[in-house]
Amino acid sequence: MLVKFAGILQPVAFIGCENLLPYVLKIIPSWPWDIATDQLEEPVIAIHRIDDGYVIHAPWHSQPMSDPTEVSAACSLIVDLIHARTLERSIEGEEFCLHGAAAVFSGRLVVFPALQRAGKSTLMARLAAAGQRIFADDLLGICTLEDIGISFGASPRLRLPLPTRTRRPFRNFIDAHRGPADDRYLYLDLPAAQLALHGETAPLGAIVLLDRRATGAAILVPARRSAGLRHLIVQNLTGHHDAETIVARLRRLVDELPCYTLRFSNIDEAAALLHDSFISWPSQSGEGETARIAAEEPSPLPSKSYLQPQMKSAAPRRRRRLDDDPYIRLPAVAAHEVDGEIFLTDPRDGAIHHLNLMASGLWRLLAEPITTKQAVEVVQTAFPSLQRQRLERDVTALFSHLLENKLIAHPEHLDSLAAAGARAPLGRTAKTAS
Structure with missing residues (x-):
């Protein structure tokens, strides 16, 4: 079966796994689709049913991707759909895909670049429970030409089991909005008022870097623009542009948007702080910001190591022996x-x-x-x-x-x-x- 998804020129082939399509549509309910009229058309993505799961083939994968369950396979396929859509849109325009989350506050987007195990998906679910409209849980389209975020309409996904400290009202919200799940992940089935539609846009408002800690009250502090740019570069998933173009486009974002770090240990406190801080937008310069946004001075001293393998792996395994000649x-x-x-x-x-x-x-x-x-x-x-x-x-x-x-x-x-x-x-x- 060949299926056409809006925004992608070529179809997706479901080979012996038509049962997977309902899972995909449950996770991206507003992404327009249709059965391809030409069932002989060359697919851009093909997914096969095998004995112990599913295998996905796509030209950007060096080898086929395998998934054991319907939920995990649907998740992987949606990532590939977004990649295919972004690839077609970004070749001539200024649209790229960011690995990160976003929520609407007073008409503008607060963008959260992904950081490993920082809790962005749980935070998006908690913001949804508080009534915020979720634009992205894991992948966000961004057009740097218009300074807008673009939703792919994907439902938030929570890692299981839920944190033991999750409070009862939040658990009740999750239970009331349970969507597709397996033993590792649970998707939320959110109403239209709390989940942006596929292709919906909103102006960018701020960048917030998540810093989840074991203890401590939630606090929002100004972050260096260089930190914001570094995280945007790391999480930029559109790889066919040249490096100069990537840095120039992303730098324009950090030059125009305020950047903060959210330190938190309690998800409820973090959600409340974000609401209080962005219900009326702080100024670009930082003057007149809400009292709960604290000041932070950058340290002029070097970090512990110049060579943290954060974007790829910059650090040599050992220092080279250098001669005494100049460089x-x-x-x-x-x-x-x-x-x-x-x-x-x-x-x-x-x-x-x-x-x-x-x-x-x-x-x-x-x-x-x-x-x-x-x-x-x-x-x-x-x-x-x-x-x-x-x-x-x-x-x-x-x-x-x-x-x-x-x-x-x-x-x-x-x-x-x-x-x-x-x-x-x-x-x-x-x-x-x-």
Whole structure:
């Protein structure tokens, strides 16, 4: 059976698994669909029934994806549907797909980029229980040209079992809106008033980074724009644009939208705080914000390590042995500075690298030839309280990372590296040295 979904040129083939379609439609109830009139048309996605589950084939998968249950297979298929739709929309336009959640507050979207086990899906369900309209639980379309979010109309999905501290009113709401489920996940069956329709749009209002902790009261604090940009780059799922375009488009979002961090341990407190904070929108500058939004000053000191493998894996397994000759940055590498932190884009391989404050300062020094020893001396002068041994280790690690990724070189090698880079294939990866 071939099924056409609105916004996707080619159909989806359900091969021996027509029983799966009702699960899919229950999770994306407002996504228009129809049986394909041409049952010989080439499908963009094919899903097969096998003895112990389902297998999905799509051109962007390096190998077939397998799922054991109807619910998990429907979930995987919907992700592929969104990918196919976004791929077609983003080739010529400025639409991309963000791994994250979003809810409507006073007519505008608060966007929550995904962070591992930060509780975004539970938070969306809790906001729905409080009457907020949910725009996205896991995948959100964004058009940077119009600064709008685009809903795919997918129901929120909760991980099972529910947290033991879930309060009775919230449990009652979940029980009253139970949708498709297996032993790992439960989808909510929300009314139309609380779940945005497929293709529905709303203006973007703010970016909120989730920081779930074991204890402590909920608090909303301003976040650095560089942190917002880093998380947007990490969770950008549209990979066919060049790195320069990706950073430029996402940077425009963080330049225009306020960015916050929500620290919380209790989901009820977090939902209440979001409602109180965004029922009337805080100003872009931060003046006149609700009293429960606290101030936070960024630390000028470097983080524990420059090389956290957060976007992909930027850290070398071990520091390379560096000689005492000077290094200089390659002119082909472009730099985008946000709040003193630099994002590097490399047109030769499509990679994106994030440098924290200290690493960004070293990158500026590399505009002229400099040795690692000279770099250590400069940083030691600026931060005399830093332990010398740690400083030498971190500077060496940063230079190793830059050298390993061919972002710096000995001055006499610049021409040969530039020529080699011009022949490299373009493929986007995102790395960090933050």
